[in-house]
Amino acid sequence: MQWLRRNQGKRGKRRRGSRLRLFFLLLVLLAAGLVAATDLRVRPMLKTYGLNQATTTATRAVNDAVQRVLEEMNLQYGDLSSVTKDDEGNILSVSVNTANMNRLKSVIGDAVLEELEKQDYQMVEIPLGSILGGGLLTGRGPKIPIKVPMNSTVQTTFTSEFEGAGINQTRHEIVLNVKVTVYAMLPDEDTAVVVETGFTAAETILVGEVPDWAAFSRS
Structure with missing residues (x-):
């Protein structure tokens, strides 16, 4: 009888151990599923x-x-562009100071x-309610901070724009265009x-007619 009771006790312990291992396995699988669902x-x-x-x-930078x-x-204006006129004051050409423009582009880019x-x-801070589910929870709750690495490139160009500014007057604007591409390095994806x-x-305002061929660029 003692031998039988000892065997039954051992089998009971094994069953309890198996149930405990199964419980922990299910717990791990559940946690992994929650992590995967949250990640998605x-x-x-x-x-x-x-x-x-x-x-x-x-934009702020x-x-x-x-x-x-x-x-x-x-x-x-005279540092970036110069106007050539004839003896009668007619505009012959509008040219740019390439050295100063390149210097400005370099300084701006840096x-x-x-x-x-x-x-x-x-x-990046995402509201907890948005993570847990949509609907009424969206945008609510404490914000979860997530660190996102960034990388950037900069391009600078100049354009000239000519626009009528009155009788026999033309507005000449030198526009500096800055193009920034910011890469957000997300998990498994760069966007x-x-x-x-x-x-x-x-x-400046140019007084006199500006011929089509006078300006090096009108775009």
């Missing part, structure tokens, strides 16, 4: 929130850098990159947003 919900949100944050950051450089350099490098990553902004580098 968070990824598209992270992309949306990340790109919105990247756009805001890039470009505006701050360009405005600061333009104020510091204090360039006038300044924008410097501003962006201060934000080499963004802390990018492009921010383009134009700034008036210099302008």
Whole structure:
């Protein structure tokens, strides 16, 4: 009888051990399933929130850098462009100072990159309610911070714009165009947003007719 009771006790312990292992296995599978489901919900949100944050950051960086450089350099129209006239005052040509333009492009590009490098990553905050489920919970609850690395490139170009400003007058505007591409390095995916902004580098009113061939560029 004692032998029988000992065997039954051993079998009971084995069954309890098996049930315990099964419980932990189910618990692990449930946790893994919750993590996978959360990941599927968070990824598209992270992309949306990340790109919105990247756009805001890039726009602010470009505006701050360009405005600061333009104020510091204090360039006038004559520093970037020159007008040639004949003896009667007719406009013969409108040309640009390539050296000064290239210098300005270089300084602007470096300044924008410097501003962006201060934000080499963004802390994207997603409301807990949006992660748990949509509907009434969307946008509610504490915000979960997620760190998203960022990388950026900058391109700068100039365009000339001519516009009538009255009788026998033409407004000539030299526009500095800054194009920033910000890459958000998300898990298993890199996505990018492009921010383009134009700034008036210099302008003047040209008195007299500006022939079509007088300006090196009208675009």
